Each structure stands twice: as C-alpha cells, then as structure tokens.
Amino acid sequence: MELMFDILSWIFLLGGSFFCLTGAVGLLRFPEFFSRIHAASLTDTLGASLILIGLMLQAGWKLALPKLILILVFSLLAGTTASHAMAKAALKSGLRPLDQEEGRRKRERQED
Amino acid sequence: MRHTLALSILLSAFWLVNSGHYTPLLLFFMLASVAAIVSLSRYMDVVDGEAQPLNITFTLPIYLFWLAKEVVLANIVVATRVWQGKESISPRTIEVTASQKTDLGKVIYANSITLTPGTVSIDLEGDTIIVHALDEQSAAGLLTGEMDRRVRRVAG
Amino acid sequence: MFALAALTLLAVMGLALIRAFLGPTLYDRILAVNIFGTKTVLLIAVMDFLGGRPDFLDIAIVYALINFISIIGVLRFFEYAEKKTAEQAE
Numbered sequence: 001m002e003l004m005f006d007i008l009s010w011i012f013l014l015g016g017s018f019f020c021l022t023g024a025v026g027l028l029r030f031p032e033f034f035s036r037i038h039a040a041s042l043t044d045t046l047g048a049s050l051i052l053i054g055l056m057l058q059a060g061w062k063l064a065l066p067k068l069i070l071i072l073v074f075s076l077l078a079g080t081t082a083s084h085a086m087a088k089a090a091l092k093s094g095l096r097p098l099d100q101e102e103g104r105r106k107r108e109r110q111e112d
Numbered sequence: 113m114r115h116t117l118a119l120s121i122l123l124s125a126f127w128l129v130n131s132g133h134y135t136p137l138l139l140f141f142m143l144a145s146v147a148a149i150v151s152l153s154r155y156m157d158v159v160d161g162e163a164q165p166l167n168i169t170f171t172l173p174i175y176l177f178w179l180a181k182e183v184v185l186a187n188i189v190v191a192t193r194v195w196q197g198k199e200s201i202s203p204r205t206i207e208v209t210a211s212q213k214t215d216l217g218k219v220i221y222a223n224s225i226t227l228t229p230g231t232v233s234i235d236l237e238g239d240t241i242i243v244h245a246l247d248e249q250s251a252a253g254l255l256t257g258e259m260d261r262r263v264r265r266v267a268g
Numbered sequence: 269m270f271a272l273a274a275l276t277l278l279a280v281m282g283l284a285l286i287r288a289f290l291g292p293t294l295y296d297r298i299l300a301v302n303i304f305g306t307k308t309v310l311l312i313a314v315m316d317f318l319g320g321r322p323d324f325l326d327i328a329i330v331y332a333l334i335n336f337i338s339i340i341g342v343l344r345f346f347e348y349a350e351k352k353t354a355e356q357a358e
Binding site for chain 1: 287290293314
C-alpha cells in the first residue's frame with residue numbers, strides 16, 4: 001500500500017514537473033503576450049495541481065494535507081484572477097492581440 | 113442567519129487547519145477572532161447570498177468534476193502546441209454570449225473560461241464575454257456552448 | 269524524487285526570469301514575475317517534504333497570498349500611471 005502511494009506520487013510529481021517545464025518553454029517560445037498567457041496558465045493549472053496532489057499523497061493524514069488543499073484552491077483562484085487582470089490591463093493599455101494586428105496590416109495594405 | 117453560520121464555520125475551519133495547537137486557551141482565541149471577523153463582516157454588510165452563495169453548494173461539485181476533466185484535456189492540447197512551435201498556433205479573439213441571468217453565474221463562466229488553458233476571458237460587457245483563444249481547437253470547444261449550459265444549470 | 273521536482277521548478281523559475289529580462293512589453297515582464305512567484309510557492313511546498321520541516325507550508329500559504337496581492341497591486345499601479353500620462357499628453 002505504501003509502495004503504491006509512493007509510485008503514484010512519483011508519477012504525479014513527474015507529470016507536474018513536465019507541465020511546468022512545458023509552460024515555461026511556451027513562455028519563451030510563443031510570439032506575443034496574449035499567447036504567452038496561455039502557456040503561463042498551463043503551469044498554473046495542471047502543473048501546480050499535479051505537484052501538489054503528488055505532495056498530498058506523501059503527506060498522509062496529517063495537518064499538511066488540508067494545508068496543501070488550501071494552497072491548491074488558492075493558487076487556482078488567484079491564477080485565474082491574475083491572468084484575467086493582466087489580459088484586461090494589457091488590452092486597456094493598447095496592446096492588441098496578434099490576429100487584430102494582422103487584420104489592420106492587411107487593411108492598410110489594401111488602402112495603399 | 114444561514115450565511116452568518118456558514119461564514120463562522122468556514123472561518124473556524126480555516127483557523128483550525130492553520131493552527132495545529134488545540135489547547136483551551138488557543139481555542140478561546142479562535143472563538144474570539146471568529147466572532148470579531150463575523151461581526152466586522154456583518155457591519156460591512158457583506159454577509160449575504162452574494163458573498164456566501166449557499167444555493168450552489170450541492171450543484172457546484174458536479175460542475176467542478178466536469179471542469180477538471182476539461183482543464184486536463186485543454187492542458188494536453190496546449191502542451192502539444194508548445195512543443196510543436198509557434199507555427200502551430202493561430203491566436204484569435206472571439207466573442208461568446210453568457211446566457212446566465214445572475215452575476216454569480218457570469219463570474220463562474222468567465223472564470224472557468226480563464227481557468228481552461230487555451231482560452232482567456234479578457235472583458236465582460238453586458239452579456240458578451242471577449243475571449244482570446246490560442247488556436248482554432250480551443251475556440252471551437254468554447255463555441256459549442258456546453259460550458260455555458262452547464263454553468264447555467266449550476267447558477268442560473 | 270522531491271529533489272528532481274525542486275530542480276525542475278528552479279529551471280522553470282530560471283526560464284521565467286529570462287522572459288522577464290527579454291520583455292519586450294511591460295506585461296510580459298509582469299506575467300513572468302507572476303510565474304516566478306507561483307513557482308516559488310510550489311518550490312517552498314516541495315522543500316517542506318525535502319527537508320522534513322512541517323512549518324514550511326505556512327510560509328507557502330503566506331507567499332501565495334502576497335504574490336497575488338503584489339501582482340494585482342503592480343497592475344493597478346501601471347494602469348493609473350498610464351492613465352495619468354495619457355491625461356498629461358492631452
């Protein structure tokens with residue numbers, strides 16, 4: 001039983017690390033801000049969840065378990081709110097998503 | 113009254129989880145601090161159905177299970193896009209209609225959109241949510257309107 | 269196993285720092301700093317199990333709260349700052 005929990009938590013920790021790393025690579029690879037938000041939310045949702053669930057399996061029935069659940073719930077709520085706030089602030093400040101920029105360039109070319 | 117009780121239970125649980133010391137003196141401090149916070153919240157007039165939406169207590173978990181499944185699937189899609197490189201993505205802005213009547217329903221819907229990787233809700237104007245989607249697949253998944261229907265069932 | 273997870277998280281934080289230095293816009297930097305903060309929370313939680321110190325989780329909770337509030341605070345600061353410069357330009 002102990003071994004099964006260990007193996008499960010290893011799988012979860014490995015999976016979480018993989019998704020976090022994928023998100024960070026996406027943060028560097030994607031071309032503009034609004035695409036990068038999606039890569040960031042990758043690390044915030046499944047990456048963080050899998051790592052914390054992997055830790056929960058190791059915690060056992062101690063006080064660490066509800067604390068980890070608390071961290072998980074809070075990081076999910078705060079992650080969505082922060083992404084939304086960043087996207088909205090960026091749009092308000094005049095930063096435009098890529099497809100609109102392409103549309104404008106096309107229109108300008110037609111006017112020329 | 114129900115909302116006051118729910119807030120007290122929630123705060124007490126939060127205190128008990130974070131403390132770890134259960135001597136009579138500290139438990140008395142817990143009761144005192146919970147009473148202080150609850151009376152402050154009542155004074156600020158934030159103890160009501162908007163801050164403690166009790167009516168969705170039993171319908172929300174079912175929705176959350178479905179949302180968790182959707183989030184995992186969307187994560188796999190976005191992770192594939194990351195490793196395929198930037199030629200595989202086609203960012204686009206779409207507009208979806210939030211058919212929920214209550215503010216709570218709209219907030220749950222917009223937050224669910226943001227929580228799902230591949231789609232971020234940027235702005236909410238009236239009934240229209242402006243969504244930025246990473247590629248066609250993510251946008252199409254949202255435009256089927258299944259999430260909208262399910263949120264409407266949880267919080268009209 | 270915990271050491272591997274901790275090392276990966278450190279690598280993720282390093283990549284986020286690269287994005288924070290590269291920019292190019294202000295919001296890219298804020299996004300990278302946000303990622304850095306949330307990964308710090310995870311790193312502290314993993315360190316708790318790595319070193320067997322059960323009080324690290326409390327620090328992780330506090331760090332999560334502070335990180336969220338600081339990101340919102342920075343966003344609001346720049347929102348107002350930009351509004352003000354726009355008004356002055358007019």
